[in-house]
Amino acid sequence: MLFRIDTTSAVPLGDQIAACARRAVVDGSVGPGERLPAARMLAGSLGVNVHTVLRGYQRLRDEGLIELRRGRGAIVADSAAARARAQLVERVREFVSDALDLGLSDDEVLSMVGAALKA
Structure with a gap:
């Protein structure tokens, strides 16, 4: 599995790691x-703090x-629902x-989702 992060992105590194996985x-x-990959190993290969990797894993x-x-370590869930x-x-x-x-705006996006839920 290949993890790529962009340190110049506004997206937090932990979120980028979660997105890759x-x-x-x-x-x-x-x-x-x-x-x-083990958090320490992945952190070393990406050049980030181990806590950054753990934040991404916790999100997942x-x-x-x-x-x-x-x-x-981190194991992909054994349910069919995980992929969906x-x-x-x-x-x-x-x-x-x-x-x-x-x-x-954030409010407009939330409004759109709310309207879709009511439809």
Whole structure:
């Protein structure tokens, strides 16, 4: 799995790390039960603090995409829903990015989502 980050981006590094792993789950290059790189190893190869990697991994855990197991590291969730959830998160991120590129405010984006939920 290849992790790439852009230190000049406004997107926090932990979020970029999470996005790389999420894309790997979506495209199938990492499957259920597979282990993500150890946080220390990944931090060293990216030249970032280990806590930055752990923040990205914690985001993925909160999304239900990985399990963090003491002594075993980060493991891709063993559920069929994990891949579908990763795809959904990617689509939501794209939607928000497109909306912000169009100049919509946060409130306008939330209003659009609220309207879609009521439809």
